[in-house]
Amino acid sequence: MTRFSLGKYLLPTYVFLTFLFLMVPIGYTFVFSFNDSIKSNIIWRGFTLDNWLNVCDQADVCGAFGNSLLVAVTATTVSTVLGTMIAIALVRYRFKFRSATNLLLFLPLATPEVVMGAGLAAQFLDFGWTKGLTTVIIAHVMFTLSFVVVTVKARVATLDPALEEAGRDLYASPMQVFWKITFPLLLPGILSAAMLAFALSFDDFIITQFNSGSVDTFPKFVYTAASRGIPPEANVVGSFVFIVAIAIVIAVQVRSAMKKRKLLSK
Amino acid sequence: MAFVAFGSQAPTKEQGPSKTGRAALFLLLPGLFYLALFFITPLVSLIITSLKAPSATGAIGRYDFGLEFGNYVYAVTQYAPQIFRSFSFAILATVIALAISYPIAYFIAVKSRNRPLLKGILLTLVVAPFFISFLLRTFAWKQIFSNDSLVVNVLKDIGIFGADSYIIGTNFAVVFGLVYNFIPFMTLPIYANLDRLDLSLVEAGSDLYASPSKTFRKITLPLSLPGVISGTLLTFIPISGDYVVASRDFLGGPDTAMIGNVVEANFLRIQDYPTASAISVMLMATIVVLVSAYVRRSGTDDLL
Numbered sequence: 001m002t003r004f005s006l007g008k009y010l011l012p013t014y015v016f017l018t019f020l021f022l023m024v025p026i027g028y029t030f031v032f033s034f035n036d037s038i039k040s041n042i043i044w045r046g047f048t049l050d051n052w053l054n055v056c057d058q059a060d061v062c063g064a065f066g067n068s069l070l071v072a073v074t075a076t077t078v079s080t081v082l083g084t085m086i087a088i089a090l091v092r093y094r095f096k097f098r099s100a101t102n103l104l105l106f107l108p109l110a111t112p113e114v115v116m117g118a119g120l121a122a123q124f125l126d127f128g129w130t131k132g133l134t135t136v137i138i139a140h141v142m143f144t145l146s147f148v149v150v151t152v153k154a155r156v157a158t159l160d161p162a163l164e165e166a167g168r169d170l171y172a173s174p175m176q177v178f179w180k181i182t183f184p185l186l187l188p189g190i191l192s193a194a195m196l197a198f199a200l201s202f203d204d205f206i207i208t209q210f211n212s213g214s215v216d217t218f219p220k221f222v223y224t225a226a227s228r229g230i231p232p233e234a235n236v237v238g239s240f241v242f243i244v245a246i247a248i249v250i251a252v253q254v255r256s257a258m259k260k261r262k263l264l265s266k
Numbered sequence: 267m268a269f270v271a272f273g274s275q276a277p278t279k280e281q282g283p284s285k286t287g288r289a290a291l292f293l294l295l296p297g298l299f300y301l302a303l304f305f306i307t308p309l310v311s312l313i314i315t316s317l318k319a320p321s322a323t324g325a326i327g328r329y330d331f332g333l334e335f336g337n338y339v340y341a342v343t344q345y346a347p348q349i350f351r352s353f354s355f356a357i358l359a360t361v362i363a364l365a366i367s368y369p370i371a372y373f374i375a376v377k378s379r380n381r382p383l384l385k386g387i388l389l390t391l392v393v394a395p396f397f398i399s400f401l402l403r404t405f406a407w408k409q410i411f412s413n414d415s416l417v418v419n420v421l422k423d424i425g426i427f428g429a430d431s432y433i434i435g436t437n438f439a440v441v442f443g444l445v446y447n448f449i450p451f452m453t454l455p456i457y458a459n460l461d462r463l464d465l466s467l468v469e470a471g472s473d474l475y476a477s478p479s480k481t482f483r484k485i486t487l488p489l490s491l492p493g494v495i496s497g498t499l500l501t502f503i504p505i506s507g508d509y510v511v512a513s514r515d516f517l518g519g520p521d522t523a524m525i526g527n528v529v530e531a532n533f534l535r536i537q538d539y540p541t542a543s544a545i546s547v548m549l550m551a552t553i554v555v556l557v558s559a560y561v562r563r564s565g566t567d568d569l570l
Binding site for chain 1: 289290291292293294296297298300301302304305306307308309311312314315366369370372373377382383386388390391392393394395396397398399400401402403404405406407409410412446449499503504506507508509510513515516525526529530533534539542543546549550553557
């Protein structure tokens, strides 16, 4: 009897409390984005919408946010294209040096960011390249690429090659087969890979700090501001990104749930 | 172009991955070349830099090519406490994160298996911290535990803390922050593994009169070991190189610096590139040894 009730209530209670713990700093950041602070944002001084309405009064926050968006969009585009190509090759083709390829793709996932960041910075120093937006984008494509491969690869593996064969049997050109059959079927995987790459790039700090020179991204701005106090406008940007991301995740889940229901009702 | 070649050579279902040749090269080469240029050669640059000698001109931040293996000796003797601290923190935080995460992953994967809505909500909550900058989250903890905060004052009032006790800047605060930041990295791989757990095996255990705890130890836990291992790697590796949490501007203090802090300070502040590189090379070597032990166990195809 005791064991039964323990098993029934202990685990759910534990899970609930842990989730509460996970949400504490998120809630804190959100609440303090409404703080009517003067300079630093440490003590609660009262509620205001001012930080949300005039985010760009803190020009640094806005500029850094813009840079982060630019870097994330560019890096995500490049690494999604390169990564999808690799993922297709890994599942569909047999080739020499397969384990070397697997290892080369795995290593960036297993390397501490500080090593990748310092290594690239040392290389840029040797090359005599000036650090800036370009070097940040180069770095972000590098460390997001393997994540894209892993995510798309899982989708390619579920694809039935017979569908493409049917297309070819019906005299579709290789181009048509790819764009009319393969690509639409892979799209959900490619989209989630792109979302993952975007999130990783947008939130990256360590590799960015080593390779950005004087350019500020949003995480870099927060790190630099931490010594003198992070302005509430940074909390606004963080909370805004959080709300958008959660909305996207919920929309995707609702959509797939509705699809499932439709399929079941047919 | 590459996709055209792909379309014409896709194998039939029975053959599985079989076709080889130019199509595969077209698809693979751009990405692999990119990684060679911006992942592999930087590691070589790091090794070369770690052996450089101070420039003959004596200018700050200028170094000449050399074979100064003494840089490694200097790095180890100079920064032994930080290196030791990094691995102690990383091991401790990984173990705590595992203890916290396993029951959560189990609850989501096994107990919520037939309740898709609950499962969806819980999974969203696990990844939710990813959606807000980890610097903001870490800074929030700093403020929550700061010296005049509610938490510290309550601890003082009920007598757990003395009048001059504090949290921020201690080893506890740093390990706490590391554990918090990496719980999702530990939970997700274990969840992904337990999600595929065949529950009929667990039932078989109880049919044969094994107690629930014995069934867990003999069936569930061993089967979930691959998930535990990848979660451990995904947590341990980033923690060993992290320098945000232990930074004095975040949860750390004067005596909490980790390897990452040393590399950051040497590389970006005092421009001692050889020392920073030597430490990075040693960190990388440690990780490669760890990973190759894992590869020897499970092969390369399960890596990705």
